[in-house]
Amino acid sequence: MVLRDIASTPAHAYKASTDDLEAIFSTIAGSIISSISDAEVTDPLGPGFDIMPDAGGDPLFNADGQSVGVNFAAGEASYDALSKTISWNVGALSAPITVESQPYHYERLTYRIEINDEILDPSVARFTRNSDGSGTAAADGDFYRTNGTTTLTYKNAAGLAAAPMNFPIPVVNPIFLKVIKILQDADGNVITDPELSFAIRVRNDATNPEYDRTFNLKSGESVTTTDLRPAASYIASETLHPDYYVSYEINGSTGSSFSVIAPSGSPLMDSGQGDIELKVFNKKKIQPGSLTLTGSKTLLGRQLQQNEFTFRLYPANSSGDISGALLQSTQNAADGSFSFAPILFTVAGTYYYLIKEVPGSEIGMTYDGSEYLITVTVTVVNGVMQPQITY
Numbered sequence: 001m002v003l004r005d006i007a008s009t010p011a012h013a014y015k016a017s018t019d020d021l022e023a024i025f026s027t028i029a030g031s032i033i034s035s036i037s038d039a040e041v042t043d044p045l046g047p048g049f050d051i052m053p054d055a056g057g058d059p060l061f062n063a064d065g066q067s068v069g070v071n072f073a074a075g076e077a078s079y080d081a082l083s084k085t086i087s088w089n090v091g092a093l094s095a096p097i098t099v100e101s102q103p104y105h106y107e108r109l110t111y112r113i114e115i116n117d118e119i120l121d122p123s124v125a126r127f128t129r130n131s132d133g134s135g136t137a138a139a140d141g142d143f144y145r146t147n148g149t150t151t152l153t154y155k156n157a158a159g160l161a162a163a164p165m166n167f168p169i170p171v172v173n174p175i176f177l178k179v180i181k182i183l184q185d186a187d188g189n190v191i192t193d194p195e196l197s198f199a200i201r202v203r204n205d206a207t208n209p210e211y212d213r214t215f216n217l218k219s220g221e222s223v224t225t226t227d228l229r230p231a232a233s234y235i236a237s238e239t240l241h242p243d244y245y246v247s248y249e250i251n252g253s254t255g256s257s258f259s260v261i262a263p264s265g266s267p268l269m270d271s272g273q274g275d276i277e278l279k280v281f282n283k284k285k286i287q288p289g290s291l292t293l294t295g296s297k298t299l300l301g302r303q304l305q306q307n308e309f310t311f312r313l314y315p316a317n318s319s320g321d322i323s324g325a326l327l328q329s330t331q332n333a334a335d336g337s338f339s340f341a342p343i344l345f346t347v348a349g350t351y352y353y354l355i356k357e358v359p360g361s362e363i364g365m366t367y368d369g370s371e372y373l374i375t376v377t378v379t380v381v382n383g384v385m386q387p388q389i390t391y
Contacts, residue, residue, distance in 0.1 A: 035156055035157040036093060036154045036155070036156070037092070037154065037155045037159070038154060038155045039075075039089075039090035039091070039093070039152060039153070039154040040087070040088065040089050040090065040152070040153050040154070041086075041087070041088040041090060041109070041150065041151070041152050042085060042086075042087055042150065042151050042153075043085065043086040043087075043088065043109075043147060043150040043167075044083060044084060044085040044086075044147060044148035044149070044150070045084040045085070045086075045113065045146070045147055045148070046144065046145040046146050046147050046148055046169075047118055047119065047121070047124045048115055048116060048117075048118040048119025048120075048121075048124055048144060048226075049084075049113045049114070049115055049116070049119070049144075049146050049147075050084070050113060050114055050115075050116050051079065051084075051086075051111055051112070051113060052111075052112040052113060052114045053112075054071065054112070060079070060111055061077075061078070061079040066078055067079070071109055071110050071111050072088065072107065072108065072109040072110070073095060073107060073108070074090060074091045074092065074093075074094060074095070074107045075088055075089045075090040075091035075107065076088070076089045076091075077089075077109060086109070086111070088109050090107050090154075091107070092105075093105040093106055093107050094107070095107055095108070113146055114229075115144075115174045115226045116226060117226055119144055119174065119226060120176075120224055120226065124144065125137055125144075125145065126138060126139060126140070126141040126142070126143065126144060127141045127143040127144065127145060127171045128141045128142075128143060129143045129171050129173070132168065133168065133170050133171070134168045134169055134170065134171065135169070135171035142173050142274070142275075143171035143172060143173050144171060144172060144173075144174065145169050145170070145171050146169070146170050146171065146172055147167075147169050147170070148169075149166055149169065150166065150167040150169065151164050151165070151166055151167075152164065152165045152166075152167065172270055173270045173272065173273075174226065175228050175260055175273055175274075175275055175276060176224050176225065176226060176228070176275040176276070177202065177224070177225045177228050177275070177276045177278065178222060178223070178224045178225075178275065178276070178277045178278065179200055179202070179215050179217065179222060179223050179224075179225075179236075179278045179280065180217075180221075180222040180277065180278065180279045180280070181198055181200070181217035181218065181219055181220065181221050181222065181280055181282075182219070182220075182279055182280070182281045182282070183196070183219030183220070183244075183281075183282050184281060184282065184283040184284065185283075185284045185382075185383055186283065186284045186285070186286045186380060186382075186383035187380070187383075188283065190219075190220075191219065191284075192218075192219045192220050193218070193219050194218065194219075196218060196219065196241075197216050197217065197218050198216070198217055198218070198238055198239070198241065198280070198282060199214050199215075199216050199238065199239040200214065200215045200216075200217060200236060200237075200238050200278075200280050201213070201214045201215075201236065201237050201238070201239075202214075202215070202234055202235070202236050202278070203234065203235060204230055204232040204233065204234045204235075205232070210229075210230050210232070211227075211228065211229065211230055211232070211234070213225070213227075217280075219282075228260055228276070230260065231260050231261060231262030231263075232259070232260060233257060233258070233259045234257060234258050234259070234260065235256060235257045236248055236250075236256045236257070236278055236280070237256065238280055238282075241282065243284065243285055244282040244283060244284055244285060245282065245283045245285060246280065246281065246282055247280075247281045247283070248278065248279065248280055248281070249277075249278070249279040249281070250276065250277070250278055251274070251276065251277050252277075258276050258278075260273065260276075261273045284383050285383075286346075286380055286383055286384070286385060287383060287384040287385065288344050288345060288346045288385050289344075289345045289378065289384055289385030289386055289387050290342040290343060290344050290345065290387070291342065291343050291345065291376060291387040291389065292339055292340065292341075292342045292343070293313065293339065293340045293343070293353065293355065293374060293389075294337065294338065294339040294340075295311065295337070295338055295339075295355060295372075296336050296337050296338070297309050297311075297332045297336040297337075297338060297357075298336060299336070304332070304334070304335075304336050305334070306331075306332065306333055306334040307331040307332065308331070308332060308360075309331065309332050309338075309357060309358075309360070310329060310330070310331050310357070310358040310360075311329070311330055311331070311332075311338055311340075311355060311356070311357055311358065312326055312328070312329050312355070312356055312357075312358060313326070313327045313328040313329075313330075313340050313353055313354070313355055314326055314327060314353065314354045314355075314356070315327060315351075315352070315353060315354075316352040316353055316354040316373060317352055318352055318375075320352075320354060320371065320373040322354055323352075327340075327353075328340045328341055329358075343376075343387075345376075345378045345385045345387050346385065347378070347385075348378050348379055348380050348385065349377075349378055350375065350376070350377050350378070351375075351376040351377075351378065351387075352373065352374070352375055352376075353373075353374040353376065354371055354372070354373055354374070355371070355372045355374060356369075356370070356371045356372070357369075357370070372391070373391075374389060374390075374391060375389070375390040375391070376388070376389055376390075377390065
């Protein structure tokens, strides 16, 4: 009690065993040697950044903003979630360090941050990065400030309040993923369909992905995500629609996979990799068209009977010569009409067919030996094969 009463503050009175003396003497030495006392650091996070848990997944601050982590050795730290500001009463500088053969004392507070969707707000300032890791404001910059103005206030060796000091503000280049859905008609023209939605999946492993997200987008829609974390290879895929083909572009090149490169160096620097733009195209499939070739048979001299005459359909060339095996056979109805089964067309072009009657063996019957060349021109109209007949 006597020591506490005569100490300048209660914190400067010590009661300890021999095992504690080294730590106490180090703290006292730091107070004597240091030209900084009563140091306080105010450290606001930048817009678009949050504090992450420690490496073990434990929070650094509880719901009341009090530190529960092990991210600093001396003083007291708290966090105001509303302003996203860390306040650190440093206390005495007692951790020894040698810089260029000179002994110093210091303290360090460390924490990890991650980006959130607030960083996508156009009002968030952008920067280019300087050689010292700080940034210069630039509207087209790819870097963002991780912190606001971080300030140190303290008393100097004479016990007087010194001018506040600002720490350098680091900038980082986060990698965003932008997914864009583009819908096209069969001719490649961009179209919209407000009723049609596509499920686009992005993951970094086919069997046990650490990152696995599905984006449901309609034609003309896009989404930008800030949660690409693992440095890994990623693959994009889409639930197939029966009426559309699907293709992919990554940053303007055909493909459905991309990689995120890990930071490297000492001190750790981002890889300089740019953002990822994934375009997913859906092109309308050309619907097949069909055509039914028909004809009629006229019989002179008596009543025509059903199935009395047979007609055959062959592939041909433009000269009317048969160019392949028999395609179809059919017979006449009672009224003399006949028709072949519908012919399906899946490719545009010009096709030739030959129709001829099969001569019978009835005595006194003269059979028609005419051959009829049919020209079919197939074009694509509004995504559907349209066959047109020319005789």
